[in-house]
Amino acid sequence: MRKSKQSKTKFAINFSYSNLLFGIIGLACLHPKFSSPVALLAGLLLSLTGMVPQSGKIIHLSTKLLGYSIIGLGFGVHLKEAIAISQNGIGLILTSISVTLLLGWFISRRLGIDKKTGHLIASGTAICGGSAIAAVAPSIKANSQQISVALATVFTLNALALFIFPGIGHYLNLSQQEFGTWCAIAIHDTSSVVGAASVYGDEALKLATSLKLSRALWIVPIAFLSSLLFKSREKKLRIPWFIGFYCLSLLLADLFPQPQQLYSSIFFLSKRVMVFCLFLIGSDISIQKLKATGPTPLLLGVILWIVVASGTLAWIIS
Numbered sequence: 001m002r003k004s005k006q007s008k009t010k011f012a013i014n015f016s017y018s019n020l021l022f023g024i025i026g027l028a029c030l031h032p033k034f035s036s037p038v039a040l041l042a043g044l045l046l047s048l049t050g051m052v053p054q055s056g057k058i059i060h061l062s063t064k065l066l067g068y069s070i071i072g073l074g075f076g077v078h079l080k081e082a083i084a085i086s087q088n089g090i091g092l093i094l095t096s097i098s099v100t101l102l103l104g105w106f107i108s109r110r111l112g113i114d115k116k117t118g119h120l121i122a123s124g125t126a127i128c129g130g131s132a133i134a135a136v137a138p139s140i141k142a143n144s145q146q147i148s149v150a151l152a153t154v155f156t157l158n159a160l161a162l163f164i165f166p167g168i169g170h171y172l173n174l175s176q177q178e179f180g181t182w183c184a185i186a187i188h189d190t191s192s193v194v195g196a197a198s199v200y201g202d203e204a205l206k207l208a209t210s211l212k213l214s215r216a217l218w219i220v221p222i223a224f225l226s227s228l229l230f231k232s233r234e235k236k237l238r239i240p241w242f243i244g245f246y247c248l249s250l251l252l253a254d255l256f257p258q259p260q261q262l263y264s265s266i267f268f269l270s271k272r273v274m275v276f277c278l279f280l281i282g283s284d285i286s287i288q289k290l291k292a293t294g295p296t297p298l299l300l301g302v303i304l305w306i307v308v309a310s311g312t313l314a315w316i317i318s
Contacts, residue, residue, distance in 0.1 A: 018050075018051045018052070018053060019053050021046070021051055022046060022051060022052060022053055022283070025042050025043075025046065025279065026276060026279055026280075029042075029272070029275045029276040029278075029279045030272045030273075030275070030276060031272075032272070034275060035199055035275070039275045039276065039279040039282065040159060040195070040278045040279065040281065040282040041282065042279055042282065043279040043280060043281065043282025043283035043284075043285075044159070044282040044283070044285050046282075046283050047282065047283045047284065047285050047286060048285075048286075048287070052283045052284075058280050058283055058284050062191075062277045062280035062281050062284070065273055065276065065277050065280070066190065066242075066274070066277045067241060067242035067245075068242075068270075068273065069194075069270040069271075069273040069274045069277060070190060070194070070209070070213070070242045070246055070274075071242055071245045071246050071248075071249050071270075072249070072266045072267065072270030072273070073194070073205070073206075073209050073246070073267060073270045073271070073274075074209075074245075074246045074247070074248075074249030074250045074253065075249050075252075075253045075263040075266045075267050075270075076202075076253075076263060076264065076266075076267030076270075077206045077209065077210055077250060077253075078253075078254070079250045079251060079253070079254035080254075081206070081210070089181065089184075089185075089214065089215075090214075092181070092185060092312065092315065093185065093211075093214065093215050093218070096126065096185050096308055096311070096312060097126045097127065097215075097218055099307070099308075099311070100122055100125050100126035100304055100307070100308055101119075101122050101123070101126050101222075103122070103303075103304060103307060104118055104119065104121060104122025104123075104125065104126070104300065104304055105118065105119070107303055107304070108121075108122070108300060111296050111299065111300060112296070113296055113297060116140055116141075116142045116143075116146050116230070117142075117146045117149050117150055117297060118297075118300060119136070119140060119226065119229075119230075120133050120136060120137060120140075120142060120146060120147065120150035121149075121150045121153050121154065121297060121300055121301050121304070122300075122304060123136045123222060123226065124150060124151075124153075124154040124188055125154065125188055125301065125304045125305060125308060126222070126308075127215060127216060127218055127219055127222060128188065128189060128190055128212070128216040128219065129154045129155075129158060129188030129189030129190070130151055130154060130155065130189055131189070131190070131216065131219065132216075132219055132222070133147065133151055133154065134147075135219045135222075135223045136219075136222065136223050136226045137150075139224070139226045139227040139230070140226050140227065140229075140230040141230070149297050150297070153297045153298050153300070153301040154188050154189070154301060155189070155281075155285070156298065156301075157188060157301055157302065157305050158187065158188050158189045158191070158192040159192070159282070159285070161183070161186075161187045161188075161192050161196060162192055162195050162196055162199075162278070165179075165182070165183050165186075165187065165196045166179075166196055166199045166200055169182070169183075169200055172313075172317070174316075174317075176200060176201045176202075176203035176204035176207070177203065177204070177207055178316050178317070179197065179200045179201075179204045179208075180197050180200070180203065180204035180205070180206070180207030180208040180211065181208070181211060181312075181316055182309075182312055182313055182316055183196045183197050183200075183204075183208050184197075184207070184208040184209075184212040184215065185215065185308065185312045186305070186308050186309035186312050186313070188305075190209075190212055190213070190216065191274065191278060191281060192278075193208050193212045194208065194209055194271075194274050195274065195275070195278050196208075197209070198271055198274065198275075205271070209246075213243055213246055217243060
């Protein structure tokens with residue numbers, strides 16, 4: 001009886017300590033000195049050492065905050081520049097999406113990967129990672145296992161991109177415009193695109209955000225096309241809600257330019273919230289999720305990622 005009480009007391013102390021440490025590091029992510037890769041790594045280390053509160057709502061919170069922060073970033077982007085960026089990048093976006101989906105279909109067959117799993121990984125790579133997978137999955141009636149494997153594959157590569165891309169960009173002396181274009185096309189999820197671009201500079205961040213969200217708009221036609229290819233009659237498409245509000249924030253900042261100081265403050269705060277989101281995302285990674293990915297789907301994801309990243313980089317520097 002005494003041992004039982006002691007074990008409960010020890011658990012309560014450890015749980016409180018974990019919550020405290022988790023909260024302190026989370027708040028530290030809001031400081032300008034705390035970079036995106038460091039935040040992601042901090043969350044991952046806490047998760048792997050069992051120091052993350054088991055509330056089950058971390059990934060839901062990070063998704064919501066991610067959307068809000070992207071909307072806030074719209075106040076720091078000029079509308080005319082965003083339109084020009086979208087128009088200039090439309091050819092690159094269409095080419096990368098088409099090549100990725102076709103190559104994903106071909107390699108999936110060669111590797112013997114379930115065709116729905118392969119299509120989800122290719123869709124996530126082609127458009128915007130987890131959001132694309134969430135939209136396409138019901139259109140092709142994918143099961144939970146297929147969705148989990150695709151998400152784990154894409155997420156693993158997103159985490160690596162935060163550390164790899166800025167280093168390559170500096171090594172190749174890419175300009176902020178070149179780097180912003182590259183990471184907007186070659187990195188999957190919006191969070192990792194914004195995280196990598198914010199490390200490189202504000203101009204890279206603004207361009208990458210605009211181009212990335214232009215790319216994300218292709219979720220609608222791709223989900224519809226997927227339903228036709230897989231002969232599904234599912235009509236409901238899960239389109240990221242923040243895309244429309246991001247466009248609205250661009251419009252508001254253009255129509256009412258007077259409170260520029262306020263817009264600058266919102267833009268700065270949104271960047272810090274984005275870093276905090278990456279900390280939450282890292283804290284949601286587990287050994288079980290990494291194991292569920294398996295070597296073959298991960299190989300497909302790596303091949304597609306290398307093709308898109310190297311092809312886009314060659315086009316930019318040519």
